[in-house]
Every structure is written in C-alpha cells, then in structure tokens.
Amino acid sequence: MIFQIILVAFALFAVTRTVKQFRAQKVSLHWFLLWNGLWAVVIGVTLWPTSADFVAHLVGIGRGADLALYVTAVALSYSVFRLFVRQEETQREITKLVRKMAIADAEEPK
Amino acid sequence: MKIIAIIPAFNEESRIAAAVRDASSFVDGVVVVDDCSRDNTANAARMAGALVLRHAINRGQGAALQTATEFALRRLGAEIVVHFDADGQMQGSDIPAMVEPIRSGAADVVLGSRFLGKAVDMPASRRIVNRLAQWFTVAISGIRLTDTHCGFRALSRRAAQEMTITLDRMAHASQIQDLVVVKKLRYVERPVTIVYSAETLAKSESSMRAFGIVKDILKDKFFTRV
Numbered sequence: 001m002i003f004q005i006i007l008v009a010f011a012l013f014a015v016t017r018t019v020k021q022f023r024a025q026k027v028s029l030h031w032f033l034l035w036n037g038l039w040a041v042v043i044g045v046t047l048w049p050t051s052a053d054f055v056a057h058l059v060g061i062g063r064g065a066d067l068a069l070y071v072t073a074v075a076l077s078y079s080v081f082r083l084f085v086r087q088e089e090t091q092r093e094i095t096k097l098v099r100k101m102a103i104a105d106a107e108e109p110k
Numbered sequence: 111m112k113i114i115a116i117i118p119a120f121n122e123e124s125r126i127a128a129a130v131r132d133a134s135s136f137v138d139g140v141v142v143v144d145d146c147s148r149d150n151t152a153n154a155a156r157m158a159g160a161l162v163l164r165h166a167i168n169r170g171q172g173a174a175l176q177t178a179t180e181f182a183l184r185r186l187g188a189e190i191v192v193h194f195d196a197d198g199q200m201q202g203s204d205i206p207a208m209v210e211p212i213r214s215g216a217a218d219v220v221l222g223s224r225f226l227g228k229a230v231d232m233p234a235s236r237r238i239v240n241r242l243a244q245w246f247t248v249a250i251s252g253i254r255l256t257d258t259h260c261g262f263r264a265l266s267r268r269a270a271q272e273m274t275i276t277l278d279r280m281a282h283a284s285q286i287q288d289l290v291v292v293k294k295l296r297y298v299e300r301p302v303t304i305v306y307s308a309e310t311l312a313k314s315e316s317s318m319r320a321f322g323i324v325k326d327i328l329k330d331k332f333f334t335r336v
Contacts, residue, residue, distance in 0.1 A: 098165050098173070099177045103185075106163045
C-alpha cells in the first residue's frame with residue numbers, strides 16, 4: 001500500500017512538472033501528451049496491478065510486475081551501453097583536439 | 111632515408127635529456143611529446159635538441175605516439191619513424207639494426223624484442239605477465255611474437271601512415287600488433303637490449319595494469335564505432 005502511494009505521488013509530481021513546462025511553452029503538445037500518457041499508465045498499473053497481467057500474458061510472461069521488471073532491466077542495460085560508447089567517443093574527440101592543438105603550437109622545425 | 115625518433119614523455123625531467131641525446135646520434139631528428147608533465151620535461155628535452163610538442167591535457171602514451179607520428183610524417187617528412195622511450199631503458203645503439211629491414215625493403219614494421227635480445231634485470235613478475243600477454247595477443251590478433259609489449263619499434267612511412275593509434279593509454283601496444291595484421295604489413299622482430307633500473311621500475315606502472323590493457327582492448331573490439 002505504501003509503495004503504491006509513493007509511486008502515484010511521484011507520478012503526479014512528474015505530471016505537474018510537465019504541465020508547468022507546457023504552460024511555460026517549454027515543451028510541445030506532442031511531448032506533453034506522450035509524457036503524461038506514460039505517467040497515466042504508471043498510475044493505472046500501480047492502482048490496478050492485475051491490469052498489466054493481460055499484456056504480460058500476451059508475451060508469455062506470468063505476471064505484469066515481472067514484465068515491467070524485465071523491460072526495465074533491458075532498457076537500463078541498453079542505456080548503459082549507449083553511455084559507454086558515447087563516453088569512449090568523447091574521449092577520442094578530446095584526444096584529437098589535444099593533438100591538433102599540440103601540432104598547431106609546435107615550434108617550426110629548423 | 112630520413113629517420114625520426116619519437117619519444118612520448120610524462121614527468122621525465124631527470125631522464126629525458128639523456129634519452130634524447132642517445133637517440134639523436136642515430137637518427138635525423140627527435141620529436142618529444144610532453145604529455146602534460148607537471149615537471150620540466152619539455153625544457154629538458156628542448157635543451158637536449160629535441161623538437162617538443164605539448165599535450166594540453168594528459169592523454170596517455172598511445173595518444174602521444176600518434177601525435178608525434180602525425181607531426182613527423184606531415185611536418186618533417188619522416189621516411190622511417192622509430193618509437194623510443196623517455197626513461198633510458200632503450201639503447202640508441204640498437205636503432206641502426208632496428209631500421210635496417212626497412213631500409214633494405216624487407217619489412218614495413220620492425221618490432222624490438224627483449225627476449226631475442228637482452229632484458230637486463232627484468233623482474234620475474236614482468237616475465238610472467240609478458241608471457242600471458244603473448245598468449246592474449248595470439249588469441250586476439252593471431253600474431254605470434256616473442257615480445258608483445260616492447261615499446262621499441264621502427265615503422266616505414268607507409269606503415270606509420272596506415273596505422274592510426276586510437277587506444278590512448280597502454281593498450282596501444284596491442285593495437286599496433288593488431289593493425290600490423292589488419293593492414294597486412296610485413297613485420298620482423300629484432301633483438302634489443304632493455305635495461306631495467308630500480309628508478310624506472312618504480313615509476314612505470316605495475317603489472318596489475320595488464321588488466322586495464324585487456325579491458326581497453328575488449329572495449330575497443332566490441333563497443334566502439336569510431
């Protein structure tokens with residue numbers, strides 16, 4: 001019960017943030033609907049946990065909560081991987097820049 | 111043929127001058143890349159007669175080698191590039207034998223080997239780690255060498271142009287071997303003498319760093335697009 005209250009409260013907090021940003025014209029209507037839709041689903045599933053079971057059954061998983069967990073694990077792994085690649089690329093860009101500066105600043109060979 | 115020795119240096123104020131002078135007698139020019147040292151490495155190298163480039167941020171030995179290579183090829187018109195160390199472990203007198211296979215056209219890449227030559231006072235732990243590295247290299251690159259992490263190398267202009275080192279830190283040594291295979295360059299090993307001293311051993315990174323190298327290589331093989 002406590003868990004449900006916290007999650008719903010957090011979702012509502014996220015929704016109010018988005019509404020504020022939408023009013024300040026910082027986000028588009030498209031984003032506003034998408035983002036709030038997502039949180040609406042979160043609230044729905046939190047209050048009626050069995051509702052997610054239907055979707056879980058469709059893909060051959062027993063419980064909706066398990067499905068949410070699996071999807072989260074995959075999504076997180078993927079984003080860590082993306083960050084990893086990005087980080088490596090950034091490092092290489094820095095090296096290229098440092099190299100360029102070093103060569104540009106080199107004294108003229110006699 | 112115009113031979114340029116390239117020396118990556120990081121906090122080598124006390125030893126760089128001797129290394130530059132030692133190499134100078136056997137080459138047409140020495141390029142030192144000061145990898146953002148906190149001491150007076152750049153000046154010491156300049157006084158000894160080297161052309162000095164400076165990295166504004168420390169980027170590692172592999173990165174420094176690549177910087178020096180690009181400079182030597184583009185600005186100095188190097189026909190042979192020799193990788194040399196700043197800390198005095200290598201002997202300049204080995205350079206003529208190292209570049210000979212390139213001069214004669216027998217090879218594009220000459221790799222120094224401590225085990226064909228002499229490794230003076232090399233600690234046993236180093237020998238063991240090197241043996242493991244040798245197996246790792248065979249598995250990863252399919253190239254069998256007697257010494258996989260000796261920094262003493264000579265490259266023809268063509269080889270230097272074709273091999274771009276992107277692994278900035280210590281894993282560049284493995285990457286170079288990898289590129290030799292990938293770019294189908296002709297290579298030979300030549301014996302060199304490496305003298306270990308307490309001072310250089312204290313400064314150089316511990317054998318545990320080998321794990322970092324393996325990590326960098328695997329990361330490069332599986333996770334990087336560029």
